[in-house]
Amino acid sequence: MIKKILMGVVILSTSSTAFDLQYSLKSFVWKEYDDKDKQLLKESGFLHEIGFSHTFDAQILYIKPYAGIEIGSVNYDGQTQTGTPVKTDTNYWGVLTRLMVGKEIKYIFIEAGAGYHYWKRNLETSTATGYTETWSQLYIPVRLGLQNRYKNVKLYGYGEYRFNIKTKNEPSIVSVTLEPENGLFFSAGGGVIVNRIKFELEYSYDRWEKSDVEKGVFQPKSKREILKLTAGYMF
Numbered sequence: 001m002i003k004k005i006l007m008g009v010v011i012l013s014t015s016s017t018a019f020d021l022q023y024s025l026k027s028f029v030w031k032e033y034d035d036k037d038k039q040l041l042k043e044s045g046f047l048h049e050i051g052f053s054h055t056f057d058a059q060i061l062y063i064k065p066y067a068g069i070e071i072g073s074v075n076y077d078g079q080t081q082t083g084t085p086v087k088t089d090t091n092y093w094g095v096l097t098r099l100m101v102g103k104e105i106k107y108i109f110i111e112a113g114a115g116y117h118y119w120k121r122n123l124e125t126s127t128a129t130g131y132t133e134t135w136s137q138l139y140i141p142v143r144l145g146l147q148n149r150y151k152n153v154k155l156y157g158y159g160e161y162r163f164n165i166k167t168k169n170e171p172s173i174v175s176v177t178l179e180p181e182n183g184l185f186f187s188a189g190g191g192v193i194v195n196r197i198k199f200e201l202e203y204s205y206d207r208w209e210k211s212d213v214e215k216g217v218f219q220p221k222s223k224r225e226i227l228k229l230t231a232g233y234m235f
Contacts, residue, residue, distance in 0.1 A: 020198065022232030024049040028074055033221040035210070040220055041078020043090050048072050051096065066098040076123060086123070094119025098141070111143040115162070132172040138165040139185065157190035167208060169219050178219040180208035191230070198232040
């Protein structure tokens with residue numbers, strides 16, 4: 001019994017290993033499609049993300065929480081929920097959080113955890129009815145990667161699959177909660193760390209199927225693609 005308690009203390013006793021402050025420039029594309037896969041709208045432009053993470057060494061495993069905010073304005077070419085053609089801008093802001101638990105085995109690292117993304121999508125236009133969509137996504141990310149160190153340089157690459165637990169969209173034009181169906185969610189990326197400076201490039205793909213119709217409205221098939229360039233400094 002005492003041995004088990006001591007082992008638990010060793011596992012839970014953590015020490016801080018790195019605090020990472022980072023900035024990401026995100027090339028962002030959002031598309032929506034009708035039932036015949038005809039494109040209804042396209043948003044494209046750049047978003048900005050500022051975040052921080054902290055790595056805790058838990059002896060056998062490591063724990064890495066992340067929190068960040070994103071903001072930006074992108075071009076909108078499509079139509080509103082009422083079907084009115086519009087060319088304008090869409091304003092985005094959101095919050096991203098993650099808690100990952102990982103293990104390194106020589107050149108391999110494995111991570112899994114939980115993630116939550118909350119964002120607002122605000123379409124403003126003087127030629128049609130503007131509205132705001134409030135989105136949230138809860139998911140489980142699983143990541144597998146390779147890494148190699150040489151002196152003060154670390155190279156790494158990874159692939160990630162996200163199990164979508166629930167995605168919700170609440171449009172301001174009607175009091176309703178839309179829940180797009182699960183599709184495909186993955187990322188691939190890699191980077192380099194030299195001393196305390198980090199650079200990373202990541203491609204992310206998310207696809208949702210059409211939601212059920214609620215009070216006459218629905219969320220069409222939707223696809224989000226992001227190419228993200230990150231620069232960070234480790235304290």
